[in-house]
Amino acid sequence: GAVVSQHPSWVICKSGTSVKIECRSLDFQATTMFWYRQFPKQSLMLMATSNEGSKATYEQGVEKDKFLINHASLTLSTLTVTSAHPEDSSFYICSAELVSAGAQETQYFGPGTRLLVL
């Protein structure tokens, strides 16, 4: 149980185009999902916290107009990289928070989406 999927697993696009990445919790509902970015050989940096039915909370330095997040249902959050440029090339990872009665919340991570902008 507690599986999180991402689609696509990798994408190559031209500079100036927009790319949408989906994050789904397959067997549980997640009120809260998170989007991270990982540069080669570096750690994960939290970009934003996505809350179902409300606006995402962005970390300092993350452009909310460039990285659009939508969390329209309890099992799906999307990240859209608008007008992508080569510097947006990275590995994007989402996580979904599972809340169990009487237990602490646990985050489960998706397998990541590798974006290459030419």
Add this chain to the structure above:
Amino acid sequence: GDSVTQMEGPVTLSEEAFLTINCTYTATGYPSLFWYVQYPGEGLQLLLKATKADDKGSNKGFEATYRKETTSFHLEKGSVQVSDSAVYFCALRGSSASKIIFGSGTRLSIRP
């Protein structure tokens, strides 16, 4: 703010060697502590966790003990295998927040 500092890599060991990857943290209150592993080309997997002082998390032969007095959560394994080659991330989640803060990651390579 909260932060995690872990041992820089890469770390290269021979099979069956003893492994320690150091991790220390800075946080207010009582955070939960985690070790995640990322195998080549894959996403993060939770390896083990501890939610309160003196708790020991363990999984797949790996162990880490939550030491509040030294603010540490060092990862250990008595006998590593080639299949343990991966990047290991120490992380924390503050007592009043959901977001997870990651250390810089330690790349581990095990040679046969």
